[in-house]
Amino acid sequence: MNDKKLTPRSENYSEWYNQLVLRAELADYAPVRGCMVVRPYGWSLWENIQDALDSRFKATGHVNAAFPLFIPMSFLEKEKEHVEGFSPELAVVTIGGGVELEEPLIVRPTSETIIGYMYSKWIQSYRDLPVLINQWGNVVRWEMRTRLFLRTLEFYWQEGHTAHATAEEGEIETRQMLDIYTDFAVNEAAVPVIPGRKSETEKFAGAVRSYTIEAMMGDTKALQAGTSHNLGQNFAKAFEIQYLDENNTLQYCWTTSWGLSTRFIGAIIMTHGDDQGLILPPRLAPIQVVIVPIFRKDEEQEAVMAAVDKVKAELADFRVKVDDRMEVTPGFKFNEWELRGVPLRIEIGPKDVANHSVALARRDIPGREGKSFVPQANLAQTVGDLLETIQASLLVKATQFRDENIFEPKDYEEFKAIINRGGWCYVWWKPNAENEAKIKEETKATLRCIPLDQPGGKGQCIYSGEEATEKAYFAKAY
RNA sequence: CGGGGUGUAGCGCAGUCGGCCAGCGCGCCGCGUUUGGGACGCGGAGGUCGGCGGUUCAAGUCCGCCCACCCCGACCA
Numbered sequence: 001m002n003d004k005k006l007t008p009r010s011e012n013y014s015e016w017y018n019q020l021v022l023r024a025e026l027a028d029y030a031p032v033r034g035c036m037v038v039r040p041y042g043w044s045l046w047e048n049i050q051d052a053l054d055s056r057f058k059a060t061g062h063v064n065a066a067f068p069l070f071i072p073m074s075f076l077e078k079e080k081e082h083v084e085g086f087s088p089e090l091a092v093v094t095i096g097g098g099v100e101l102e103e104p105l106i107v108r109p110t111s112e113t114i115i116g117y118m119y120s121k122w123i124q125s126y127r128d129l130p131v132l133i134n135q136w137g138n139v140v141r142w143e144m145r146t147r148l149f150l151r152t153l154e155f156y157w158q159e160g161h162t163a164h165a166t167a168e169e170g171e172i173e174t175r176q177m178l179d180i181y182t183d184f185a186v187n188e189a190a191v192p193v194i195p196g197r198k199s200e201t202e203k204f205a206g207a208v209r210s211y212t213i214e215a216m217m218g219d220t221k222a223l224q225a226g227t228s229h230n231l232g233q234n235f236a237k238a239f240e241i242q243y244l245d246e247n248n249t250l251q252y253c254w255t256t257s258w259g260l261s262t263r264f265i266g267a268i269i270m271t272h273g274d275d276q277g278l279i280l281p282p283r284l285a286p287i288q289v290v291i292v293p294i295f296r297k298d299e300e301q302e303a304v305m306a307a308v309d310k311v312k313a314e315l316a317d318f319r320v321k322v323d324d325r326m327e328v329t330p331g332f333k334f335n336e337w338e339l340r341g342v343p344l345r346i347e348i349g350p351k352d353v354a355n356h357s358v359a360l361a362r363r364d365i366p367g368r369e370g371k372s373f374v375p376q377a378n379l380a381q382t383v384g385d386l387l388e389t390i391q392a393s394l395l396v397k398a399t400q401f402r403d404e405n406i407f408e409p410k411d412y413e414e415f416k417a418i419i420n421r422g423g424w425c426y427v428w429w430k431p432n433a434e435n436e437a438k439i440k441e442e443t444k445a446t447l448r449c450i451p452l453d454q455p456g457g458k459g460q461c462i463y464s465g466e467e468a469t470e471k472a473y474f475a476k477a478y
Numbered sequence: 479c480g481g482g483g484u485g486u487a488g489c490g491c492a493g494u495c496g497g498c499c500a501g502c503g504c505g506c507c508g509c510g511u512u513u514g515g516g517a518c519g520c521g522g523a524g525g526u527c528g529g530c531g532g533u534u535c536a537a538g539u540c541c542g543c544c545c546a547c548c549c550c551g552a553c554c555a
């Protein structure tokens with residue numbers, strides 16, 4: 001841990017991940033098992049994620065609200081699958097103010113129930129629909145094994161909850177939000193994802209249909225990076241969310257829910273990071289450009305710092321940090337900001353002052369190859385273009401890596417071999433929960449999703465050999 | 479919950495057969511020299527040895543119980 005270099009990914013991927021999260025100061029372990037503290041740098045990244053998502057939610061007519069952290073235990077029990085899915089991981093409050101509660105409260109693991117309860121009060125008529133509310137908050141799920149960002153007892157997320165008049169509208173909303181997640185992942189985070197449907201086994205407890213965006217991490221394992229659920233009328237019936245339609249007939253609403261969590265930070269880390277550390281996509285990076293001044297003598301310092309100030313002012317439209325610490329050397333700073341994933345570094349030294357230039361170093365291209373010397377004139381344009389280039393090339397690189405690790409095995413033997421050495425399998429699949437369970441048992445791989453983008457036609461199911469009309473992705477997952 | 483491991487300075491660790499002042503590296507503080515890829519010298523600060531109990535003239539060290547955390551499995555955004 002005190003070694004200057006991170007454990008290389010090839011040596012121990014999860015060790016690399018843990019060290020990176022701690023040393024980049026994204027998060028730290030809290031004094032409670034399985035809980036994390038999101039440090040300012042990590043939270044700033046999360047805020048940028050929030051902004052990117054929130055603006056998309058607002059643009060599609062959603063509004064934000066806040067619902068309670070505590071939910072009456074009985075609420076959860078109203079939806080059968082929901083309670084079965086969540087009861088093993090609930091935190092339950094039985095005492096309040098020193099007095100035993102009449103009814104235990106659970107700390108929300110998700111808010112379908114309490115929001116459903118409120119919707120039943122608020123919705124009377126078709127004129128009240130649709131209801132399109134999102135909430136930014138935290139939830140608690142008492143997981144057995146935890147990893148920073150990827151799975152903690154408490155995590156931060158947004159959960160959207162909508163109610164609609166028809167099944168079609170519900171499905172359209174569900175899919176719209178999946179599209180938004182996809183757009184966010186690809187265009188803001190440069191994380192290529194495969195949008196698809198979850199199998200019956202993998203779907204959300206209480207949903208009719210679940211959709212997911214699946215991303216491939218640097219070790220080829222899959223990560224569910226966001227989900228969108230069509231809840232049908234399950235929760236509407238459980239909570240009597242009803243409305244009168246145009247014909248004065250009482251109808252149950254059709255509801256949806258969709259969420260994306262701080263887990264996504266894990267996705268960014270494991271999609272772009274290298275052995276040197278984190279690599280952040282410019283659009284989400286808390287610091288897009290770090291300026292490192294370099295000088296030997298006092299007289300150099302003055303001239304260099306004047307140039308630094310000028311450059312910083314020129315780059316006012318970007319998130320810029322000047323690292324003017326005197327107690328560490330430039331070389332130390334280079335390594336530290338690379339560890340922390342800042343996309344672009346500007347070095348300004350006496351030579352640059354003399355030449356009216358700066359040195360630029362791209363985080364995504366290590367070493368001399370990623371370094372260039374450019375004039376100070378018109379620097380904002382240069383930097384803007386370069387950040388766009390970096391953003392684009394991160395996506396290209398990640399997409400290439402993903403595609404190189406997706407295979408189409410001819411038979412189940414080959415399937416097992418691929419899963420075993422790491423990689424995704426794209427195969428014909430005839431839906432069957434038992435076979436899915438057997439595959440999981442035999443290979444540890446799960447059905448990640450049935451992609452929306454289907455080739456059409458028919459083929460033989462990879463496991464049963466039966467005729468199948470859809471293809472699916474299988475992989476080991478986080 | 480099952481298996482494995484670890485608790486000694488902020489972090490990483492050493493501490494032999496129980497022995498008198500508990501140490502090393504990094505980090506931290508001060509001063510000076512340094513600064514274009516992880517600088518160096520000198521001087522300092524910092525400890526309920528996870529907790530409780532026991533054995534003993536004497537416990538970081540031996541014994542018992544407890545607690546916490548980490549890793550590997552079964553569950554999951």
